[in-house]
Amino acid sequence: MEFIQYEVNGAVGKITIAREKALNALNSTVLEELDATLDQVNLDEVRCLILTGAGEKSFVAGADIGEMSTLTKAEGEAFGKKGNDVFRKLEVFPIPVIAAINGFALGGGCEIAMSCDIRICSENAVFGQPEVGLGITPGFGGTQRLARLVGAGMAKQMIYTARNIKADEAFRIGLVNAVYPIEELMPAAEKMAASIAKNAPIAVRNCKKAINDGLEVDMDQAIVIEEKLFGDCFETEDQRYGMAFFLDKNKEKVKEPFKNK
Ligand code: DAK
Numbered sequence: 569m570e571f572i573q574y575e576v577n578g579a580v581g582k583i584t585i586a587r588e589k590a591l592n593a594l595n596s597t598v599l600e601e602l603d604a605t606l607d608q609v610n611l612d613e614v615r616c617l618i619l620t621g622a623g624e625k626s627f628v629a630g631a632d633i634g635e636m637s638t639l640t641k642a643e644g645e646a647f648g649k650k651g652n653d654v655f656r657k658l659e660v661f662p663i664p665v666i667a668a669i670n671g672f673a674l675g676g677g678c679e680i681a682m683s684c685d686i687r688i689c690s691e692n693a694v695f696g697q698p699e700v701g702l703g704i705t706p707g708f709g710g711t712q713r714l715a716r717l718v719g720a721g722m723a724k725q726m727i728y729t730a731r732n733i734k735a736d737e738a739f740r741i742g743l744v745n746a747v748y749p750i751e752e753l754m755p756a757a758e759k760m761a762a763s764i765a766k767n768a769p770i771a772v773r774n775c776k777k778a779i780n781d782g783l784e785v786d787m788d789q790a791i792v793i794e795e796k797l798f799g800d801c802f803e804t805e806d807q808r809y810g811m812a813f814f815l816d817k818n819k820e821k822v823k824e825p826f827k828n829k
Pocket of ligand 1: 699
């Protein structure tokens, strides 16, 4: 692939958007390659993904403005669909995805981070939705996901003013969970991913689905979704093993890895 690197270390997969010369901006090829990479993830082996950008300056500086500048309405629509499809694929991807935001996360960059389950960033990270300054609305889910994450008032302020915010403010408003010096970001992401990957995979996946699907509906329906996904864990090998291990009074016993069964 030209712009996407994918590596697997144990049960953790790392996807790097590697188009450093353009600050990892998303052009059609990046979106297509990202889509194909997600399709290739071996879910029997990988239990958590990390998404990051190449270099130490930018996570993703948005959709590619050069490519977008000459699009017709129909081409703009097709480009938007390509982005939306892959962002949604990330959001509903069966396993958790951690965005390790290593610099600029502007426009589509902020939006792709918001499609991930968890966001952590480096101290030099900058977030923003600058679209109204370019004559467009945030088009990869920004108007929807930002409001859900930080509340409508703060999302409206960021989007209407197109003002960028720094890592500390992103942390304060709940857009990211933690901020690290740049050299500590990837180790922190890997540590978090490993701590997710060691838990029972079916249960973790069901938690993701329960949270995502439950947020779309009212509480009465959400509880039914949770019940179903809770019940779904029973009779799995991992549920039987996890509970039997707890009940076993032999404290010398070492917990075995979950089998994803
Ligand atoms: N697109 C293309 N190239 C970009 C880019 C981008 N978004 N951001 C940076 N680059 C390129 C620059 O053109 C420059 O290329 P060369 O001149 O070296 O060839 C190189 O990366 C380095 O950038 P700078 O020289 O500008 O670096 P600085 O450190 O001076 O500034 C910056 C960094 C991040 C502040 C600045 O590059 C910047 O403001 N970049 C643009 C950020 C931005 O506005 N991003 C939002 C893009 S709009 C849609 C759905 C979604 C979207 C659109 C439609 N539909 C549903 C249809 C999404 C829209 C967006 O994301």
